[in-house]
Amino acid sequence: MQSIQGVGVSLKHQHFQAFIDNKPDVPWLEVHTENFFSQASTSSKYLAQIRQDYPISAHCVGMSLGSAATNCPVREQHLQNIKNTVDWLQPGLISDHLSWSASGDGHYLPDLLPIPFTEEAFTIVANNIKHAQDVLQRQILIENPSSYLTYVDSPITEWQFLSSLAKETGCGLLLDVNNIYVSAHNHGFDPLIYLDNIPLNAVKEIHLAGFSTENIEGKELYIDTHGHRVCDDVWRLYEQAIKRFGALPTLIEWDTNIPELAVLLDEKSKAEAIISKVIRVKESSVYASVINGQA
Amino acid sequence: MSKLAELQANFIHDCLSGPLTPDNTLMANDIDTQNISAQGLMGIYQNSAIANITNSLSLSYPVIEKLVGSDFFRAMCKQYIVNHWPTSGNMDDYGESFSSFLAKFEQAKHLNYLEDVAQLEWLFHQSSLAHDSRHFDWTNLEKVASSDTLTFLLSPSVSIMSSTMPIDKIWLMNQINAPENIELSLDGDSGTFIVLFRQGLKIEMMTVVASEFMFLQSIENGHDFEVAIESAKAVDANISIDHYLKKYIELGVIYGFSV
Numbered sequence: 112m113q114s115i116q117g118v119g120v121s122l123k124h125q126h127f128q129a130f131i132d133n134k135p136d137v138p139w140l141e142v143h144t145e146n147f148f149s150q151a152s153t154s155s156k157y158l159a160q161i162r163q164d165y166p167i168s169a170h171c172v173g174m175s176l177g178s179a180a181t182n183c184p185v186r187e188q189h190l191q192n193i194k195n196t197v198d199w200l201q202p203g204l205i206s207d208h209l210s211w212s213a214s215g216d217g218h219y220l221p222d223l224l225p226i227p228f229t230e231e232a233f234t235i236v237a238n239n240i241k242h243a244q245d246v247l248q249r250q251i252l253i254e255n256p257s258s259y260l261t262y263v264d265s266p267i268t269e270w271q272f273l274s275s276l277a278k279e280t281g282c283g284l285l286l287d288v289n290n291i292y293v294s295a296h297n298h299g300f301d302p303l304i305y306l307d308n309i310p311l312n313a314v315k316e317i318h319l320a321g322f323s324t325e326n327i328e329g330k331e332l333y334i335d336t337h338g339h340r341v342c343d344d345v346w347r348l349y350e351q352a353i354k355r356f357g358a359l360p361t362l363i364e365w366d367t368n369i370p371e372l373a374v375l376l377d378e379k380s381k382a383e384a385i386i387s388k389v390i391r392v393k394e395s396s397v398y399a400s401v402i403n404g405q406a
Numbered sequence: 407m408s409k410l411a412e413l414q415a416n417f418i419h420d421c422l423s424g425p426l427t428p429d430n431t432l433m434a435n436d437i438d439t440q441n442i443s444a445q446g447l448m449g450i451y452q453n454s455a456i457a458n459i460t461n462s463l464s465l466s467y468p469v470i471e472k473l474v475g476s477d478f479f480r481a482m483c484k485q486y487i488v489n490h491w492p493t494s495g496n497m498d499d500y501g502e503s504f505s506s507f508l509a510k511f512e513q514a515k516h517l518n519y520l521e522d523v524a525q526l527e528w529l530f531h532q533s534s535l536a537h538d539s540r541h542f543d544w545t546n547l548e549k550v551a552s553s554d555t556l557t558f559l560l561s562p563s564v565s566i567m568s569s570t571m572p573i574d575k576i577w578l579m580n581q582i583n584a585p586e587n588i589e590l591s592l593d594g595d596s597g598t599f600i601v602l603f604r605q606g607l608k609i610e611m612m613t614v615v616a617s618e619f620m621f622l623q624s625i626e627n628g629h630d631f632e633v634a635i636e637s638a639k640a641v642d643a644n645i646s647i648d649h650y651l652k653k654y655i656e657l658g659v660i661y662g663f664s665v
Contacts, residue, residue, distance in 0.1 A: 151538060151562075179410035218492075220418065224451060229410070262438070332450070
C-alpha cells in the first residue's frame with residue numbers, strides 16, 4: 112500500500128499526459144474511483160502508467176453510505192465495482208462521503224444528498240460503513256459534504272454525528288475544510304466550533320477546494336462546485352485545521368472548470384506554505400519553552 | 407418502510423418531479439424552510455443532479471456540445487435527463503439513448519446529422535472502455551481444414567456504423583488540431599462506412615467501402631466466413647477477400663476465430 116503524505120492534487124484526464132511527460136513534483140494524486148471502473152479503459156491505462164510514479168488515493172462518490180434502502184442491488188453493485196478497482200489500484204487511502212445517492216426504487220442520483228442526523232440514520236450509516244469496510248477489507252475515510260438544507264428532525268450536529276461514526280465503526284474522517292466553510296455559511300454555525308469538536312486522531316486527510324455563490328429567493332448560498340481556487344477564508348480555516356490536527360495529507364481538489372495543471376500546483380504551494388508556517392511557529396514555541404525552562 | 411427510507415423516497419420524488427410547486431414538493435414538512443422555500447431548496451439539489459449528469463454527457467458527447475454550443479447542449483441534456491434518470495452509479499453506462507433522443511428533439515430537427523454524430527461518439531466512448539484483444543493466432547488458422555465452418559471474431563474495441571451523412575468529416579472537423587482541408591457536403595452522399603478500433607491508447611477511425619463494411623458487419627453479426635464473403639460480394643463481386651482479411655487481422659480488427 113502506498114504512503115500518502117504532504118499536499119497532493121486531483122488527477123483529471125486533462126492532465127494525464129502532463130503527469131506522464133513532465134512528472135511534476137507532487138507527492139500523491141487522488142482519483143475518483145468511479146472513473147476507473149473499467150480497468151481495460153484508456154483512462155485506466157493512463158492511470159496504470161501514472162501510478163508507477165505517484166502514490167494514489169481513491170476517492171469515491173457513490174457508495175451511498177447514507178442510503179436507507181435495504182437489499183439495494185444498485186448500491187451492492189457499486190460497492191463491488193469499487194472493490195474491483197481498489198484491488199487493482201491498491202490506493203493509500205479510500206474515502207467516500209456522509210451522504211446518499213441510491214434509492215430503494217432503483218434510482219441513482221450522482222450527487223451527495225444530505226442525511227438527517229437522527230439515531231435511526233446513525234444506525235443505518237454505521238452499518239453501511241461497517242459493510243463497506245468488510246467488503247473492502249480495510250478502513251475507509253468519511254468526508255463531510257457541503258449541504259444546502261437542514262432537516263427539521265435532526266437533533267445532533269454534523270460534527271457530533273461524524274465523530275460518533277468514527278468511534279462506532281473505526282472509520283477515519285476526511286475533513287473537507289471548504290465544505291465546512293460552505294455549510295457553516297449556509298446554516299449559520301461557527302466553522303471553528305466544528306473543527307474543535309472533531310476528535311484529534313480520527314482525521315486522516317484534508318480536502319481544499321473552491322465554491323461558487325448562488326442567490327436563492329434573496330439569500331446568498333455557497334454552492335460546492337470544486338471549480339475555483341480556494342478562497343482566503345478557507346485558507347485561514349485550513350491553517351487552524353493544521354494547527355489542531357497536524358500536517359495531515361491535504362488534497363487540492365478540482366472537479367469542474369478544470370484549469371491548467373499549473374493552477375493546481377500553485378494552490379498546492381500555498382497549502383505547503385501554510386503547513387511550513389504552522390510547523391515553524393510550533394518549533395519556535397517549543398524552542399522558546401525549552402530556553403525559558405533552562406533559564 | 408423506515409422513516410429515513412420514506413424521507414429519501416420523497417427526496418427522490420422532488421428531484422425527479424420537474425418544476426416544483428408548493429403542491430408537489432413532498433419534502434416541505436421535513437426541511438427547514440425559514441429562509442428559503444422547500445421548492446427553492448429542493449431545486450438546488452435537482453439542478454445539481456442535472457448538472458452532474460450533464461457533465462457526464464459532455465464527456466461522452468464533446469462533438470455534439472461543440473456543434474450546438476454549450477448553452478444549447480445543456481438545455482438539450484436537461485430535457486434528456488428528466489426522461490432518462492440514471493439507474494446506476496456507473497456513469498460510463500449512462501447516455502446510450504442520447505442519439506435517438508436527439509433524432510426526436512424538435513428544436514434540433516434541422517440538424518439532421520446530430521443523431522449519427524452522437525451515435526459515432528457513443529461508439530468512441532464504448533471503444534475507450536473495451537478490453538484489449540490478444541494477438542491473432544496464425545498458426546492455428548493454418549490447421550483449419552477447408553471443410554470446417556470458420557467464423558472470425560472482431561476485437562472487443564471494434565465498432566462499425568454507417569450513415570448517409572459524412573459524419574467522419576464532421577467529427578474530424580471538431581477535433582483539436584483538425585485538418586484544415588476537409589471538404590464537407592451535406593447534400594446527400596453515397597454513404598459513409600466507419601470502422602472504429604483501439605490501438606494502444608488511441609482509437610482509430612477508418613472509413614471503408616461498402617463491400618468491406620458488409621464483410622465486417624456480417625462477422626459482427628456472428629455469421630461464418632462463407633456468409634461474410636457472400637455479403638461482401640453482393641455489393642462488389644470483385645472484392646479481394648484475402649486482401650481485406652489480412653488487413654483487418656494485421657490491424658487487430660479481427661483478433662480470433664472459432665471452428
